[in-house]
Amino acid sequence: MDVRRADERYQGGDPAAGIETWHAFSFGPHYDPDNLRFGAVLACNEERLAPGSGFDEHPHSHTEIVTWVVEGELTHRDSTGHESVVRHGDVQRLSSAGGVRHVERNDGPGPLTFIQMWLAPLRPGGDPFYEVVHGIADSTPYAVPEAGAMLHVRRLRAGERTAVPDAAHAYVHVVRGAVRMDGAELGAGDAARITGAEGLEAEGLRSDGLTEAELLIWEMR
Structure with missing residues (x-):
């Protein structure tokens, strides 16, 4: 068992734009060849967004993206036409497959914190897929x-x-x-x-x- 502490994560984001990010794995400019993935997990990012801030439209491909909201409301829109608001207790998944673009914003009145995990698919390609499971029960x-x-x-x-x-x-x-x-x-x-x-x-x-x-x-x- 390899324990990784919260304060060992890489700090990212754009504080001036209301975005604070903590990366558990090698990510973007925080390149660490010894910390690229664990099993299928490629990223585990804790994102903290101030009201009115967020990530403008950006692309993903060949990645399974699973999001867990800790507090606040996450507004999601993507190029396949999905739009939803995700809250604590909901599991959101975006299978980017051959390619998809999406927007993630805090359009709510208070701060937003969410954990976003990226997983490597067993096979590349396919069609994008999106779903939200609202209020997932404990241990389900x-x-x-x-x-x-x-x-x-x-x-x-x-x-x-x-x-x-x-x-x-x-x-x-x-x-x-x-x-x-x-x-x-x-x-x-x-x-x-x-x-x-x-x-x-x-x-x-x-x-x-x-x-x-x-x-x-x-x-x-």
């Missing part, structure tokens, strides 16, 4: 078969435990609160990269007055 898995991956959203009260799926690769990102895994304590923004996960559990801890931790767990074959 969300499959991304194009990347051979499954996302598990878990919310743990202090002392509550959950199994980390046995898998060739498992990636655990702590959204809020704190957990203990294999003797290591992880707080918000921390992540664990686990190879050959077997019999591993995460236990919720009380942290900063929060009674519940929230985890995003990727199970990858």
